[in-house]
Amino acid sequence: MSTEPDLFKGFEAITIDVGSVTIFARTGGNGPPLLLLHGYPQTHACWHKLAPALARNHTVVVPDLRGYGRSSCPPSDATHRAYAKRTMANDMLQLMAKQGFARFAVMGHDRGARVAYRLTLDYPDAVSRLAIVDIISTLDQWRPEHQTTRDRIHHWAFMAQPAPLPETLIAANARDWIEARLKRGARGNVLTGFDPAALDDYVRSHADPDRIHAACEDYRAGATCDLADDRKDFDASNKIVVPTLVAWGSVGSLADIADPLAVWRPWCTNLFGARIESGHYIPEDNPDALLAYAESIFKP
């Protein structure tokens, strides 16, 4: 906890009961509400370079997803629904409602981006603007044409193995695993782009057996119910109509996809794209470029 004031100076720390889980979040700033969602293997701390700047014009809410960081870890079951993006999206809807926000902008990175687009599809009235950072949809992720880079699917398939295989291997090597994941996506495959205090928060979170299991359940959901939920929306031609920014890193997860916007076009009717000089972890690798695009899409 001692590292937090350094990462989110002037932000409040809140813990909100949203029903089946408690969600931890940092909040700060003034203006229209903006929700920032982190990915794997990270926590809310990944937004520490952007949150203060965004707080100048927004009320920024920066939570840990269920199962991550300081949010609680509800029990899982064979359906993996406890860690579905639909369930996480509902957490976020309730978190914002309890802060007095019925409609808000949302930006998500990695797993958090999956929650963000799911939130927009499931609760179109709640989301005013959307920013998706360095992903394609879960449905598209598994299409054969997007699996040309085998490395990219390895941790998806690994973490979706039946419990407790990935849990056991990760728990025995937690720091190695987390650092390998972070290096894999980082520009130059080095950890120097991460603030040591943020890195500590990631390792602390993902070395905890309950959170290791929760993250695996997040990926098991990604291989089952999340995929089914996406397919249903895709087949029904349900669209995201609010202004949507898709930002990707020049050497990030979408670097091998010739035209990431083309992948998102069937999902979004009001789409903007931004290729940013960065690895996968854009909020920490190139926060200034992401900030500029985010401010333009979120401008009231």
Added chain:
Amino acid sequence: MPNDLFPGFAEHRIDTGDARIFARVGGSGPPLLLLHGYPQTHACWHKLAPDLARHFTCVIPDLRGYGQSIGPPGDTPGDHTAYSKRAMALDFVKVMQALGHDRFSVVSHDRGGRVGYRIALDHPDKVDRLATLDIVTTLDAWTDMNMANAVGRFHWPFLARPAPFPETMIAHDPVYFLDYLLSQWTAAKDLSAFDPRALAHYRESFSQPSVIHASCEDYRAGATCDPEIDAADRKAGRTIAAPMLALWGAERKHGFVNKPIETWRPWCPHVTGEPIVSGHFLPEEAPEATLAALMPFLRAGHERT
């Protein structure tokens, strides 16, 4: 070491250049090479060996780096040719040559199956008959990788990550990882199909850091040079000339292509085959059915009527 699993068999250690191959040799008749897969050793053939040895001179080696075979270091980042199936294929041409067999049949499972079809493609004059157990080519397996089966085949991309990442993840508790894979790939989803002596041998073998590393290199080759070599063969229109039998486990729940014969046909127009009521480990889960399918195929080449 499970000597009692192969009673009457001799032990050989044969230098092939950059590897030293351990093999058990026994029986009499035309030569037959039996190649094991991951994460096993030659011991996987122990239930079939006595019957096969009545009709064939059986040569049952460990792949380079596996079991008691010593492989090259395989420590050149980005270059995994030391564990390519082409290099392993050459090992066994040399091993068979050293044992006095210029031409031989091959029965091969899993990773050994990839070596088996590679011998048939690279050394067509050496192979009398080829049987593969529960595989399609490496190229086809990657092409077919999708949502439905990537979870069942997670170990392909996982083991192919650069060293020492998968090695480190596995080394903390190699027996746990081994037992998980063995049970996951059987029809019963447990270890009941494995003879306790064979299982003890797999565990002992797979607990060696050198075996963990070599097997990861096997999969790194499987993600790089092996499919490139396969693709070059397809492009050149090279096919398997030897009579070929493809068997597969009918009870595999996931992780295998749906139409093995159709998938093999471009590689071997005359391929035949059938499903065996088994999970992935045909020689241990369904030895009698596997033998019943293999024996007529192998003996057909040697009927003197």
